[in-house]
Amino acid sequence: MKKLLLVFLFVCSANANDGIPDRFDNDFDNDGIMNQFDYDADNDGIMNQFDYDADNDGIMNQFDYDSDNDGIMNQFDNDRDNDGIMNQFDNDHDNVVW
Numbered sequence: 341m342k343k344l345l346l347v348f349l350f351v352c353s354a355n356a357n358d359g360i361p362d363r364f365d366n367d368f369d370n371d372g373i374m375n376q377f378d379y380d381a382d383n384d385g386i387m388n389q390f391d392y393d394a395d396n397d398g399i400m401n402q403f404d405y406d407s408d409n410d411g412i413m414n415q416f417d418n419d420r421d422n423d424g425i426m427n428q429f430d431n432d433h434d435n436v437v438w
Contacts, residue, residue, distance in 0.1 A: 382395050394407075395407060
C-alpha cells in the first residue's frame with residue numbers, strides 16, 4: 341500500500357516585507373501612514389476613488405498623463421508613483437485607487 345503525503349503551502353502577501361500579511365497590517369506599505377488614510381494622494385480629505393483630481397494638480401484623473409507629477413509622462417516613467425520601487429517590481433505601481 342502506497343502512502344500519499346500532501347503538503348499545503350499558504351502564501352500571504354506582505355507588501356511591506358515586514359512579515360505581517362497585508363490583511364492584518366495597519367500600514368501595508370510601511371510608509372508611516374495608516375491604511376485608512378493612505379488612499380488620499382493629495383490629502384484633501386476626498387478618497388482618490390471619489391476625487392476627480394486625485395493628485396490635486398489641476399488636471400482631471402482621466403487626462404493626467406503624469407500621475408506622480410515628476411515631469412515624466414507615465415508611459416516613459418520607470419517609477420510611476422515615485423516610491424523608489426521600479427514599476428516591474430511594484431505591486432501598486434500607481435499608488436492611486438480610482
